[in-house]
Amino acid sequence: xxxxxxxxxxxxxxxxxxxxxxxxxxxxxxxxxxxxxxxxxxxxxxxxxxxxxxxxxxxxxxxxxxxxxxxxxxxxxxxxxxxxxxxxxxxxxxxxxxxxxxxxxxxxxxxxxxxxxxxxxxxxxxxxxxxxxxxxxxxxxxxxxxxxxxxxxxxxxxxxxxxxxxxxxxxxxxxxxxxxxxxxxxxxxxxxxxxxxxxxxxxxxxxxxxxxxxxxxxxxxxxxxxxxxxxxxxxxxxxxxxxxxxxxxxxxxxxxxxxxxxxxxxxxxxxxxxxxxxxxxxxxxxxxxxxxxxxxxxxxxxxxxxxxxxxxxxxxxxxxxxxxxxxxxxxxxxxxxxxxxxxxxxxxxxxxxxxxxxxxxxxx
Numbered sequence: 001x002x003x004x005x006x007x008x009x010x011x012x013x014x015x016x017x018x019x020x021x022x023x024x025x026x027x028x029x030x031x032x033x034x035x036x037x038x039x040x041x042x043x044x045x046x047x048x049x050x051x052x053x054x055x056x057x058x059x060x061x062x063x064x065x066x067x068x069x070x071x072x073x074x075x076x077x078x079x080x081x082x083x084x085x086x087x088x089x090x091x092x093x094x095x096x097x098x099x100x101x102x103x104x105x106x107x108x109x110x111x112x113x114x115x116x117x118x119x120x121x122x123x124x125x126x127x128x129x130x131x132x133x134x135x136x137x138x139x140x141x142x143x144x145x146x147x148x149x150x151x152x153x154x155x156x157x158x159x160x161x162x163x164x165x166x167x168x169x170x171x172x173x174x175x176x177x178x179x180x181x182x183x184x185x186x187x188x189x190x191x192x193x194x195x196x197x198x199x200x201x202x203x204x205x206x207x208x209x210x211x212x213x214x215x216x217x218x219x220x221x222x223x224x225x226x227x228x229x230x231x232x233x234x235x236x237x238x239x240x241x242x243x244x245x246x247x248x249x250x251x252x253x254x255x256x257x258x259x260x261x262x263x264x265x266x267x268x269x270x271x272x273x274x275x276x277x278x279x280x281x282x283x284x285x286x287x288x289x290x291x292x293x294x295x296x297x298x299x300x301x302x303x304x305x306x307x308x309x310x311x312x313x314x315x316x317x318x319x320x321x322x323x324x325x326x327x328x329x330x331x332x333x334x335x336x337x338x339x340x341x342x343x344x345x346x347x348x349x350x351x352x353x354x355x356x357x358x359x360x361x362x363x364x
Contacts, residue, residue: 001127001286002282002285002286002287002289002290003122003123003126003127003289004123004127005289005290005293005294006033006123006289006290006292006293006334006337007030007119007120007122007123007126007293008119008123008293009290009292009293009294009295009296009297009334010026010029010030010119010122010293010296010297010331010334011115011116011119011120012297012300013026013296013297013299013300013327013330013331013334014026014112014115014116014119014300015112015116016300016304016311017112017300017311017312017327018105018108018109018111018112018311018312018313019108019310019311019312019313019321019322019323019324020108020111020313020321021321021323021328022300022311022323022324022327022328022331023108023111023112023115024111025328025331025332026115026119026296026331026334027114027115027118029331029332029334029335030115030118030119030121030122031047031051031118031122032335032338033122033126033334033335033337033338034047034122034125034126035338036338036339036343037126037337037338037341037343037344038125038126038344039344039345040344040346041128044125044126045125045158045159045162046121046124046125046158047118047121047122047124047125048158049121049157049158050117050118050120050121050122050124050125051118051121053114053117053121054111054113054114054115054117054118055114057110057113057114057117058107058110058111058114059110060110061106061107061109061110061113062103062106062107062110064106065098065102065103065105065106066078066080066095066098066103067094067095068092068093068094069093069102069106070093070102071093071096071097071098071099071102072099072101072102072315072316073099073100073101073102073103073104073105073315073316073317073318074099074100074101074317074318075099075100076097076098076099076100077098077099077100077103078097078098079097079098080095080096080097080098081095081096082094082095082096082097083095100318101315101316101317101318102315104313104315104318105313105315108313156192156195157188157192160187160188160191160192160195161184161188163191164184164187164188164191165184167187168180168183168184218267221267222264222267222268223264224264225260225261225263225264225267226260226261226264226265226268227264228257228260229256229257229258229259229260229261229262229263229264230257230261231257232253232254232256232257232260233253233254233257233258233261234257235249235253235254235257236249236250236251236252236253236254236255236256236257237254239251239253239254240254285337285340285341285342288336288337288340288341289337289341292333292334292335292336292337293334295330295333295334296330296331296333296334297330298330299326299327299329299330299331299333300327300330300331302326303324303326303327307324309322310322310323310324310327311324311327
């Protein structure tokens with residue numbers, strides 16, 4: 001949970017940033033922490049896939065700008081003919097001269113999304129998604145199971161691809177490029193189906209989906225608290241964002257909605273027949289990790305309030321962006337977990353297995 005909160009803080013910090021200096025700093029921070037604190041588990045090697053995905057996003061964003069993007073700035077870097085479109089497509093430029101300012105803007109916007117994906121990929125590489133279930137309330141266990149299965153797809157896919165590639169190398173199969181895709185894709189698909197069946201059997205044997213009998217009054221109260229909390233939270237968020245609304249529609253309504261939602265979660269947990277044995281402790285290292293991620297988000301938000309222009313890049317005319325020291329310091333603080341948190345346990349020698357972890361959930 002600490003690694004996920006740290007990654008979310010880092011992703012929030014770069015969500016409003018198009019300054020390439022800050023974006024590359026955040027990407028370097030995420031890569032440094034992953035290289036320093038990832039373990040020997042199969043999903044620890046999945047960070048490279050997120051980097052490739054980010055690079056693909058940057059390229060696609062640049063190509064879309066060349067095809068249908070708004071061309072502005074100077075100088076012209078790629079003269080192309082412009083295709084005339086009918087009147088119902090007014091405002092859309094198909095091809096046309098590609099100018100440096102617009103191209104740089106498209107690349108920086110793609111880089112921002114790529115860095116956010118890399119932050120989430122860092123959390124997926126550092127944390128065991130299955131252990132996340134231990135920290136969820138009982139009412140959210142089924143939703144949490146679905147989320148954990150979803151976020152573990154990419155690490156398991158990476159593990160399957162690596163295992164198939166090693167098997168091909170041991171058999172002397174040297175095919176590369178497009179010819180190797182069918183030979184890799186079919187075994188990976190088969191392995192994915194086998195994993196799905198094994199997961200379904202394991203969840204059924206551990207009692208996932210079984211619920212206790214709850215009275216009708218408690219069910220009605222749980223539904224009322226949950227629905228009322230969601231409605232009050234929506235009203236409160238609207239009141240916070242709109243300064244013209246009455247005062248009671250802002251923070252008071254939001255606080256009431258959060259309170260009702262928490263009450264609904266607590267009441268709903270009574271129907272879940274789950275018990276936790278030896279929960280993961282929360283110590284100073286976890287607090288430090290979360291605080292570092294929050295510091296990055298807070299520092300960037302402070303700069304946004306006082307000097308929002310420094311978080312972007314001047315495009316028309318194109319110029320070298322400024323370097324806000326406060327935002328840079330906040331992003332560098334997010335790198336402290338690479339040095340101040342305990343290192344992961346070393347991998348077990350070949351033939352010697354680590355003791356099996358205690359089950360996180362015990363169902364009667």
